[in-house]
Structures are given as structure tokens and as C-alpha cells.
Amino acid sequence: MQLLGSLCRQCRASFPITSPANARLFATSQALLARHKQVKIRTPSKKTLAAKARKRALKAKKNVYDTEKMSLADAVAVLRAVEVGRPNATYELLVKTQMKSGVAVPKGRVNLPREAKPKEEDKILVFAEGRQAEEAKRAGAHVVGGPELIDAVINNRHQAATILCTSALIRTITPKLGRVLGPLGLMPSERRGTVTDDIAGYIQRLQGTSEWRADKFGSIRTAIGKLHFPAGDVVRNVRHFMTSVKRVTGNQKDGDEKRGKSTKPVTAISKVMLSTGQGPGIRIEDF
Structure with a gap:
């Protein structure tokens, strides 16, 4: 029995009120708060999420x-x-x-x-010096220069759809430009034919x-x-x-590829x- 201190209106005396044993605890009681702290939210694994995605894809309306x-x-x-x-x-x-x-x-x-x-005209950048640089300019290259263009290419001051290089300069530009142009598919390569000493001929083939x-x-x-x-x-x-x-x-x-000379x-x-x-x-x- 618990005395709650309630007053009778007639005698102004307190009378006891019994609380049942199974009375519901308040949401802010210490026992309930402690129980909430122990509950851990389970995060679905990647495998579970992938399985759910597959099920949704199977149920989706297909063409x-x-x-x-x-x-x-x-x-x-x-x-x-x-x-x-x-x-x-x-x-x-x-x-x-x-x-x-x-x-x-x-x-x-x-x-x-x-x-x-x-057709849109693609911008062509050529790494060349001397006579080959002059031939590239006459053939229609938009930007022509030597190693001084490396920093401009890295900093995106010169952007081109095609980049060519002479065989004399390829070893000079590769250490700095390989990681920059390689992932973009723009790095000059002998396999692709973009490392060549016939710059003018290559540019003429690009036309059209x-x-x-x-x-x-x-x-x-x-x-x-x-x-x-x-x-x-x-x-x-x-x-x-x-x-x-x-x-x-x-x-x-x-x-040559048919004769097995290419890897x-x-x-x-x-x-x-x-x-x-x-x-x-x-x-x-x-x-």
C-alpha cells in the first residue's frame, strides 16, 4: 500500500490509495531508459541490400x-x-x-x-619543335609547342580532343603527362599512331x-x-x-595482328x- 497524500474534501484528512503491482511505468522511468540503451539498430549488409535490389528488379515491369x-x-x-x-x-x-x-x-x-x-572541328595540340612544328601549324594544328606546354596542359589551360607528339619529345613529356592524360585516353601512344614524325600527314587523315x-x-x-x-x-x-x-x-x-605480331x-x-x-x-x- 502506498500513501499518495490525497485529501478528503469533508475531513481534510489524507487517505491511502493503493497502486496495482502491474501499473505501467512512465516512458521516462529509469528502467525503461536503460532498456532502450541496450537495443542496437541492425544495419543491413551489402549482400542483403543487393538481394533486395535484385528482387525489386525482377518485379519491375520490363520492356x-x-x-x-x-x-x-x-x-x-x-x-x-x-x-x-x-x-x-x-x-x-x-x-x-x-x-x-x-x-x-x-x-x-x-x-x-x-x-x-x-561535324565539329576538334582541337589538335602537337608537341613538336623545329621543322616538324612548322609543318604541324601549316597542316592546321591549333596549339603547337615543345616541353613548355606541359604545365599548361596539366593546369587545363590547353584542352584538346587530339594530342600528337614527335618521337623526339615523347620521353620528355611522359613522366609528367602520363598520369594526367593516360586515364583520359589522350596520352600520345605509338600503338595508336599519335606518336609520329609525320605530324602533317596524321592531321590530314583526321580531316573529315x-x-x-x-x-x-x-x-x-x-x-x-x-x-x-x-x-x-x-x-x-x-x-x-x-x-x-x-x-x-x-x-x-x-x-600484322593477323600474323600474330600484335599483343x-x-x-x-x-x-x-x-x-x-x-x-x-x-x-x-x-x-
């Missing part, structure tokens, strides 16, 4: 073209039907490559049989071509045609572009998809 593959000609026909009201829409090509660690980002140049959009480059995940995206193009023109553009990608990634060999690593092509702005992405089986 009929996500797993189905089509021939290139059929994919062009389907997209033309979907985008029938937008004749100026653009065909977009996605090429997914399986990049390995330590392998340079795939990058190349191509001259499509029929361009999908006007456009550059393609994969992102850090190995995906290559490019506009490959317009809806009002004849289907045959779109097919030829895709074939021409894929030939360039296969050669750069080592999936198509020619010349170039092969970067596998896992997926090729054709799409439009409002149409589905269709996987191509005959790329």
Missing part, C-alpha cells in the same frame, strides 16, 4: 525488347514505325564494352558514309573524320543516323562504326543497342 534480340535491319524497321511522326528524330547507337583494369579507354575516329549531324570515345564504364554512345535516312544508309553507318570499334578493341584483326589486349563487346528519342532500345544480334 519486351530488354531480352529479345533483333537483326539490325528489323530493329531499324521497328524504330521507323514507332517514330513515324518524327522524321527528323535521331538513331542512337550504344556499344557496351567489358573494360578491364589497366586497359586504356577505347577511343577512335571514324568517317561515316552518311553523317547524322554536322569524327572521334568516338567510351566513358569510364566502357559505354560508347553516338548518333548514327536520322529517321528520314533510307534504311540502307542507317545499316551501312552502323556496320562502318562497328568496324572501327572492333579494330580499336581488338575484336577484329588485320595486317594488343582484346576488350570484349557485350551489348549493342539501337534506339531513338521516344522509341525502345533494341539489342542487335548481328553486330
